[in-house]
Amino acid sequence: xxxxxxxxxxxxxxxxxxxxxxxxxxxxxxxxxxxxxxxxxxxxxxxxxxxxxxxxxxxxxxxxxxxxxxxxxxxxxxxxxxxxxxxxxxxxxxxxxxxxxxxxxxxxxxxxxxxxxxxxxxxxxxxxxxxxxxxxxxxxxxxxxxxxxxxxxxxxxxxxxxxxxxxxxxxxxxxxxxx
Numbered sequence: 001x002x003x004x005x006x007x008x009x010x011x012x013x014x015x016x017x018x019x020x021x022x023x024x025x026x027x028x029x030x031x032x033x034x035x036x037x038x039x040x041x042x043x044x045x046x047x048x049x050x051x052x053x054x055x056x057x058x059x060x061x062x063x064x065x066x067x068x069x070x071x072x073x074x075x076x077x078x079x080x081x082x083x084x085x086x087x088x089x090x091x092x093x094x095x096x097x098x099x100x101x102x103x104x105x106x107x108x109x110x111x112x113x114x115x116x117x118x119x120x121x122x123x124x125x126x127x128x129x130x131x132x133x134x135x136x137x138x139x140x141x142x143x144x145x146x147x148x149x150x151x152x153x154x155x156x157x158x159x160x161x162x163x164x165x166x167x168x169x170x171x172x173x174x175x176x177x178x179x
Contacts, residue, residue, distance in 0.1 A: 002053040002065060002098050009054050010041055013064050016084045025120045026082070029144055048072075053102070055081070055095045062087035065099045067107065075110035077103065090179065092122075093172050096130050100165070104158045111157050117142050118150040131164040132156045 023029045049070045055063035063083040070077040132154040140148035
């Protein structure tokens with residue numbers, strides 16, 4: 001389940017966002033202060049092109065989905081997510097399914113894009129298995145403070161999700177049944 005992020009969630013998600021394993025995979029990988037976090041949250045209220053949602057897995061809050069550069073006329077957006085260190089392994093696939101349904105069914109998007117630092121193979125593979133297409137790489141695009149990394153650009157069109165979502169959702173159902 002996804003719900004709009006509220007101010008009472010800020011302390012919870014700041015802890016998740018500042019976990020070293022999460023920061024390592026973000027384009028802004030420094031530790032976020034409470035003041036920076038509050039300013040980010042306030043900026044969401046003022047921007048029509050941004051949206052942040054809290055993700056629940058089995059009634060357990062454990063992730064954040066963000067849509068940015070939402071362009072209503074062109075029906076496109078970029079997105080990203082992060083999960084708590086304590087999120088169950090299956091939460092990643094469940095979050096992806098929820099986020100894709102939200103993007104295409106609720107936001108009415110035609111295309112959804114993302115950029116993933118190349119060493120984050122787990123997320124790249126997840127996106128590909130869910131129907132994203134790799135559109136290319138930005139070479140040495142991200143500097144983490146020590147070295148440069150390539151960034152993989154991926155996209156999905158609404159028709160691709162409409163055609164393939166049943167396979168992904170059936171896989172999720174089967175995995176849930178095995179736990």
